[in-house]
Every structure is written in C-alpha cells, then in structure tokens.
Amino acid sequence: MAKKLPTLDLFAHALRAKPTTSRKPSTKTEANAEQSAPDLQATMLWDKCLSIIKDNVASQVYKTWFEPITALRWQDSQLTIQVPSQFFYEWIEEHYYALLQKTIYQILGAKSKLQYQVLVNNNGETLEQRAIKLPAFRNAPTTSQSNQQSTLPFATATPIQQQYPNYLNSRYTFENFIRGESNQLASSAALAVAEAPGKTRFNPLFIYGGTGLGKTHLVQAIGNYITQNNPSSRVLYTNSERFTIEYVNAIQNNRVNEFTNFYRTIDVLIVDDIQFFSGKEKTQDNFFHTFNALYQAGKQLILTSDKPPKELVDVDDRLISRFQWGLTVDVQLPDYETRMAILQRKSMDEGFEIPTDIIEYIARHVFSSVRELEGSLISLIAKVSLDRRELTIDLAKEVVRGVSTPSNKNITIQDIIKEVSKHYDFSPDILAGKTRKHEVVLARQVAMYLAKKFTSLSLKNIGSYFGGRDHTTVLHSCQMIENYLGNDKSVVASIETLKRLFGRD
Numbered sequence: 001m002a003k004k005l006p007t008l009d010l011f012a013h014a015l016r017a018k019p020t021t022s023r024k025p026s027t028k029t030e031a032n033a034e035q036s037a038p039d040l041q042a043t044m045l046w047d048k049c050l051s052i053i054k055d056n057v058a059s060q061v062y063k064t065w066f067e068p069i070t071a072l073r074w075q076d077s078q079l080t081i082q083v084p085s086q087f088f089y090e091w092i093e094e095h096y097y098a099l100l101q102k103t104i105y106q107i108l109g110a111k112s113k114l115q116y117q118v119l120v121n122n123n124g125e126t127l128e129q130r131a132i133k134l135p136a137f138r139n140a141p142t143t144s145q146s147n148q149q150s151t152l153p154f155a156t157a158t159p160i161q162q163q164y165p166n167y168l169n170s171r172y173t174f175e176n177f178i179r180g181e182s183n184q185l186a187s188s189a190a191l192a193v194a195e196a197p198g199k200t201r202f203n204p205l206f207i208y209g210g211t212g213l214g215k216t217h218l219v220q221a222i223g224n225y226i227t228q229n230n231p232s233s234r235v236l237y238t239n240s241e242r243f244t245i246e247y248v249n250a251i252q253n254n255r256v257n258e259f260t261n262f263y264r265t266i267d268v269l270i271v272d273d274i275q276f277f278s279g280k281e282k283t284q285d286n287f288f289h290t291f292n293a294l295y296q297a298g299k300q301l302i303l304t305s306d307k308p309p310k311e312l313v314d315v316d317d318r319l320i321s322r323f324q325w326g327l328t329v330d331v332q333l334p335d336y337e338t339r340m341a342i343l344q345r346k347s348m349d350e351g352f353e354i355p356t357d358i359i360e361y362i363a364r365h366v367f368s369s370v371r372e373l374e375g376s377l378i379s380l381i382a383k384v385s386l387d388r389r390e391l392t393i394d395l396a397k398e399v400v401r402g403v404s405t406p407s408n409k410n411i412t413i414q415d416i417i418k419e420v421s422k423h424y425d426f427s428p429d430i431l432a433g434k435t436r437k438h439e440v441v442l443a444r445q446v447a448m449y450l451a452k453k454f455t456s457l458s459l460k461n462i463g464s465y466f467g468g469r470d471h472t473t474v475l476h477s478c479q480m481i482e483n484y485l486g487n488d489k490s491v492v493a494s495i496e497t498l499k500r501l502f503g504r505d
C-alpha cells in the first residue's frame with residue numbers, strides 16, 4: 001500500500017517541557033512535568049492499542065518501535081503520543097501506518113486523531129518538543145473491524161452477513177514466506193488448503209513446531225489468501241487464549257449461545273497455539289462441538305501448536321483424535337541456506353542493503369528461530385539508522401551477541417509466576433486467587449509487572465494468568481510497582497533480585 005506521509009503541520013506547536021527519562025512517570029515531579037506528563041486515560045488507551053499492536057508485529061519490532069513511545073494526552077478525540085525522533089516517526093508512519101490506523105480506529109473510534117510529538121533534543125536542561133499534527137486517517141479505514149466498543153467478535157455478528165474482526169494481519173503472506181527444506185511440507189499443505197479450503201484431505205491442517213518458526217505466519221497467510229480470492233468467505237483467525245477468554249466472558253454475560261452460533265458461521269477457522277487449551281475443560285468441550293459442527297459442514301479447520309497432537313497435555317482425547325483426522329505437519333529450524341534467503345529477503349523488504357559478508361555472519365550465528373533472525377536484522381537496522389552506527393562485521397557481532405546471550409532467552413510468564421511465588425513464599429495458585437492480603441497483592445503486582453516487562457504478552461493475556469483479571473488491573477499493578485520503585489526500598493530489592501534471577505539485571 002502506498003503510504004505517503006500526510007501533509008504535516010510541522011512546528012505547529014513549540015512546546016517546552018521538563019526532561020523525562022522514564023517512559024512512564026514514576027514520581028510526582030515527573031508526573032507534574034508540563035506537557036510531557038502522560039495522563040492516565042491516554043496511557044490506558046494507548047496500552048489497549050499496544051496490546052493489539054503486540055499481537056500483530058514481531059516482538060523485536062514491538063520492542064524497537066513501539067515500546068519507546070509514550071502516550072501523553074487524550075483530549076477532544078485526539079491521542080497524543082511522543083516518539084523519540086523524527087526518524088522514528090517517519091519509520092513508524094512508513095512501516096506501520098496501516099496497522100496504526102486499524103488499531104486506532106478499533107480502539108478510539110472513527111473520528112479520532114493521532115498526534116505525534118517528536119523529541120528533538122534531550123541532551124540539554126530543557127526539552128524541546130514540537131508537535132506534528134496529522135489526521136490519523138485520511139479516509140476511514142477499509143478493514144472489517146466494526147464495533148469499536150466490543151472486543152468480542154461475535155458481539156456484532158448476529159446477522160450472518162455482518163462484519164466482524166477477523167484478526168488477520170496483512171503482513172503475513174505466502175509471497176513473503178521463504179520456503180526451505182525446514183518448512184517445505186507445511187508450506188505446500190498450507191497453500192493447498194488456501195486454494196481449496198474444506199476440499200482437501202488436509203482437514204484439519206495441524207501445524208506444529210517450536211516458537212518463532214513461522215506457524216502463525218503460515219496460517220495467517222492461508223487466511224489472507226482466502227479472503228483475497230474469495231472475499232465472501234468468512235475467515236476467522238484466533239488463538240486458544242482469545243477463544244478461552246471470549247468463552248469465559250460469554251458465560252459471565254449469559255451469551256454462550258451467541259458465542260457458539262457465531263463460531264458456526266465461520267467457513268475457515270484458524271486457531272493458533274492450541275497448546276494453551278491445556279487444562280481448560282469447559283472451553284475444550286465447547287471447542288469440540290464447534291470443531292464437529294464445522295467439520296461436518298465441510299468447513300476448513302486450521303490449527304497450530306508447539307507440539308504434535310499426541311504430546312498435548314491435559315487436552316481431551318476426543319479432541320486429540322480429531323486433530324489427527326487431517327494432516328499433521330511440522331516446521332523445523334531453518335537450515336543455513338534458508339536463513340540466508342530469509343535475511344536477504346527481509347533486508348530487501350526493509351529497503352536496507354546489507355553486504356553479503358554481514359548477512360552470512362548473522363545466518364551462521366543465529367539459528368534458533370526465524371524470529372531471532374528477524375530480531376537481529378531489525379536491531380542491526382535500528383543501530384545503523386537510529387544510533388548512526390557504521391554497518392560493519394563488528395556491529396553484526398554485537399547484535400548477534402545481544403540476541404543469543406542467555407539473558408535474552410525468552411522468559412515465560414510461567415517462569416515469572418514460579419519465581420515470584422518462591423520469592424514471596426506463596427504457592428503459585430495463591431497469586432491467581434482472590435485473596436486481597438497485602439503481601440499477596442504485592443507479590444501479584446510484582447509478577448504482573450515483570451510479565452509486562454519481560455514477556456511479549458498483552459495486558460489482557462497477562463490478566464488471564466492471574467485468575468482472569470482484566471487488563472486495567474494489570475495496568476494498575478504495573479503503575480503501582482513503578483511508584484514503589486521510586487520510594488520503597490524493599491520492593492526495589494525484590495525486583496532487583498528477581499531480575500537477576502532472570503538474567504536481566
């Protein structure tokens with residue numbers, strides 16, 4: 001899509017504000033800083049946007065381009081966010097315009113605007129800022145997102161023709177998926193299913209493999225291919241966590257029938273990461289019936305998991321046997337040639353020419369997943385364009401070291417819950433429970449804070465690990481801990497100990 005920058009009202013406002021160093025204000029002084037003090041509502045709205053963005057970009061992209069943004073104000077349907085530099089702003093607009101547009105539309109509504117403020121100088125005593133005003137939308141976005149109030153896709157879908165968010169991300173296509181020995185079978189099967197959904201023997205199509213190896217990319221590509229070639233086909237991408245949360249909400253709101261009926265209207269149902277159905281018996285039961293109804297109606301089911309069906313833990317045998325009715329296929333670690341091809345293609349897509357010896361160096365040293373490969377490339381590009389570093393083998397070495405040192409190993413929310421409960425001497429289920437005792441509340445807040453900081457889970461997802469608490473509770477917890485970090489030595493000590501445990505000190 002052509003994403004020319006809109007006409008900017010540059011230097012519309014020259015604002016002066018006190019310097020802020022942290023992303024969110026943690027002390028009163030910062031909170032009082034003129035203009036740069038984020039208001040709570042802006043932060044909450046932006047956090048909602050971030051939880052969508054997080055699900056739609058690679059985690060390294062998220063960390064590099066979205067984490068440094070601060071939400072400043074929400075006023076007159078206009079959300080003001082602060083970005084660190086002009087380059088940063090341009091990069092975001094050029095690469096993530098469509099995603100931002102869709103997200104803002106969904107969270108803030110069609111009439112809202114996004115305003116950027118660019119930090120132009122943060123070396124001196126005072127911080128110059130200038131505001132760039134631009135309409136977030138030149139035209140109303142053409143996505144299928146409809147009701148901005150609702151996060152439940154089925155809430156707006158009573159008449160069959162009605163639109164619903166399909167959660168497809170147009171950045172995942174077959175064209176930009178690099179094929180290699182490691183994903184040959186999976187990608188061929190995916191294409192076959194995309195060309196004739198429900199009509200091949202690959203039903204369900206079950207793709208499994210380690211994290212960052214392209215499962216989500218492939219199944220999203222199927223969805224995008226089908227919606228492009230057959231726009232009337234009802235495709236829905238979801239994951240087992242979202243399905244579970246929606247089901248639980250439906251129970252709480254007496255809307256189980258509506259929920260069930262909505263899923264039965266889908267022609268191509270994609271459920272990502274079904275390993276998280278583990279132990280959720282009632283949800284599994286509902287999914288079992290949905291699966292049967294769709295299967296019998298000749299609809300296509302596409303599933304992914306981190307392990308083959310037989311190895312799924314705490315998943316009903318009836319479901320496991322159904323998962324094996326179609327084709328089960330894995331994606332493996334990419335070999336050297338595929339890694340080279342991926343890096344070459346991605347650097348080309350980013351419009352960045354990288355000398356072959358540097359590409360070779362990265363391909364040789366980063367092999368644990370495509371996500372890490374992508375991560376190294378993005379850090380490299382960020383270092384060159386943001387920090388103005390020279391593109392050399394030494395820089396590549398630095399980047400590769402950053403990606404593969406143990407301190408950058410993925411931390412899971414399970415690790416966090418385990419370590420935090422150990423640290424505070426509670427059993428992990430107490431953290432998920434209802435108790436409001438001060439020490440438990442604190443431990444829970446610490447766990448949520450660390451989960452927000454060190455995992456790529458959205459606020460909503462984090463809440464689901466703590467007895468289904470909602471995203472505002474998680475946000476509040478993170479803010480509480482940030483406040484404590486400014487004035488409570490024991491919390492500071494605990495956080496430091498825990499960070500050290502995770503190799504993030």
Ligand code: ADP
Pocket residue numbers: 058176177178179183209210211212213214215216217218342370371374
């Ligand atoms: P998974 O779902 O298996 O954890 P993803 O599909 O999220 O992995 O892939 C991680 C990142 O790597 C995504 O940005 C994806 O676009 C990219 N990726 C994975 N495999 C390939 C591939 N073969 N070609 C191009 N990009 C890939």
Ligand code: MG
Pocket residue numbers: 215216217272273
């Ligand atoms: Mg995935």
